[in-house]
Amino acid sequence: MAQNQPLDLRRMVFISLFTALIIIGGYLSFPIPLSPVPIVLADLFVMLAGLSLGASSGAASVGLFLFLGALGLPVFAGGEAGLVVFLGPKGGFLWGYLACALIVGLISTRGKSSWIKDLFALIAGNIFLYGIGVPWLKTILKLSWDKALLFGLFPFMIGMIIKIMAAIVLIRALRPFLKPSR
Numbered sequence: 177m178a179q180n181q182p183l184d185l186r187r188m189v190f191i192s193l194f195t196a197l198i199i200i201g202g203y204l205s206f207p208i209p210l211s212p213v214p215i216v217l218a219d220l221f222v223m224l225a226g227l228s229l230g231a232s233s234g235a236a237s238v239g240l241f242l243f244l245g246a247l248g249l250p251v252f253a254g255g256e257a258g259l260v261v262f263l264g265p266k267g268g269f270l271w272g273y274l275a276c277a278l279i280v281g282l283i284s285t286r287g288k289s290s291w292i293k294d295l296f297a298l299i300a301g302n303i304f305l306y307g308i309g310v311p312w313l314k315t316i317l318k319l320s321w322d323k324a325l326l327f328g329l330f331p332f333m334i335g336m337i338i339k340i341m342a343a344i345v346l347i348r349a350l351r352p353f354l355k356p357s358r
Contacts, residue, residue: 187233190354194225194237195244198273205253211327212265213313216253219305220339222273223298226280227347228354234277242270268312269328272305279304289351291344298340306332 201218208215226234241251250257253266262270283297306329314324 187229190229191233191237191240194221194229194234195240197221198225198238198241199244199251202251202253203255208327208331211331212317213269213309213328213332214253215332215335217339218253219273219276219302219336220343222277222305223280223301223339223343224346224350226277226301227284227294227297227343228350229281230285231278231281234281235274238274238277242274245270263316265313265316267316269305269309271312272308275304275308276301291348294344294347295340298343302336302340 198218198221201221202216204217205214206216222234222238225237228234229237245251245257245261246259248257252261252270256266261267280297280301283300284294287293310324310328313319313328314321317324317327319327
């Protein structure tokens with residue numbers, strides 16, 4: 177989707193669609209023993225929002241997700257909601273979603289499309305996601321860096337790699353359908 181188009185109905189529909197997918201991905205959560213942060217599929221849809229919609233609309237879909245959760249709608253992992261979630265151990269990862277979609281969108285929409293550029297964008301987006309989430313987790317729970325990495329990064333690495341690969345495959349198949357119709 178081109179970034180210089182005005183916010184039209186088609187774009188709003190895609191923003192809403194990715195917001196819904198992020199919410200559904202949060203409900204598909206798997207608790208990890210000892211960690212307050214579950215494995216979710218929401219981050220896959222955050223990455224796809226950035227790849228599909230670009231920086232501003234991808235971030236808008238995540239922003240709408242965060243706004244709905246802040247209003248008290250049960251959109252976060254496990255049906256959690258409210259401002260209190262932003263102040264807890266998952267808060268950094270929620271803000272990291274916004275950074276991830278923005279970074280992925282910024283990198284992936286520059287120049288000609290290629291899977292290598294998409295891969296770089298997804299890796300960079302995940303560095304921002306975990307770069308915000310892990311220090312937040314460390315601070316909120318008063319953990320050592322070893323424990324913060326043990327609870328907030330290491331259990332997610334294999335899933336992160338799988339989700340990055342899945343996002344590349346999916347976006348290669350979906351991009352032709354995301355082009356604006358003339």
